[in-house]
Amino acid sequence: MDFSQVTFLTGARALAQCPPPGLPEVAFVGRSNVGKSSLLNALWKRRAMAYVSKTPGKTAEANFFCVDDVFMCVDLPGYGYARVDKSVKRAWEKFLPAYLQTRESLVHIFVLIDARHPPQKADVKTVVWLVHGKRPFTLVMTKKDKISSQRLEEHQALWTALLREYHHHADLLAVSIKEPQAVEVLRQQVAAVISVPEATRR
Template sequence: MLIREASFLSSNTQVALCPPPNRPEYAFIGRSNVGKSSLINMLTGRLALAKTSGTPGKTQLINHFNINDEWYLVDLPGYGYARVSKTSRADWSKMINSYLTKRENLTCVCVLLDSRHPPQAADLEFMEKLGAGGVPFVMIFTKTDKQSASRTYELINAYLTKMRETWDELPRHFVTSAETGVGREDVLDFIEEVNRQVAADAAGA
């Protein structure tokens, strides 16, 4: 997929105020400081489309971006640890849950996972919640440039093995690095593939 257009549309705390649900929508989410903004910038080829920060919890709103006038990319607040109050975290959780359950054009959630760590309870719990709610998702492992390929492979295998304990069928997963660009084409090709299927389904309806 060639990214011709990538621009910020809006920031909201309410699903009802999000852009019209007339395009496929891909939401990116992960634990705080997983490298979400950097990955979004790498995928879109725009260095400052999503704001990056070394401070966990920087994203606090539902941020919509227009991609190629064809689909929406959504940057969601992280879950887990962040240097904010419990009240703020509770508000984020409520906002995210509302978005995930009510956003009618949500096509896929991209769950970002730090490839340097073994399976984390917060990530497993979040994906279990998506599965229980019937929300389609894929796993995107980030920061693979920070360690050897063998170590990345070892930890990803550990993750998949852990998930097989409760999942009959594993979601697709991608291996990425915002620094080197690894995985960019794989993720964009996946999105293009799903967009084609959505269009075909709509045409046949």
């Protein structure tokens, strides 16, 4: 599995529009300006598979991609909902928790957070919701190249302390699309969660 064979399948704004459950799915979610689409393109070794916009919040639906005919990658709309109609915002607010909580083939969630900032309210809300819902997830700190090592360690410590408050452990990665080695670590993490036996995923 080399993450180079990526096929776009469909976009969905409601559960009924999602592909039938089948291959294991990993979902990527984060704030609307966290750099999710850019990171996915780096992860897949493709320049323009996931749409990248200069305007935050342009991922308007859940985009399903088949990777190497082995698993599905789901690019979820960014929360924060920058510059979208209220009707679209309401649809996303209904779809996201329903998908994350009930999707049978969803095996892992990668929560992208901006490494430049300490824990933000929207990110904390998402993480706490996943903890209470007992959904397996990994925290991925993006844009690590734009912050000092000391500040990065401080923010990592804040997230670790937050998870400890809820008696929860989750892997915490720091990446940058400008650092191929860091992206490769994320690829390995994705491959690892795909290979976890179904009985131990939750």
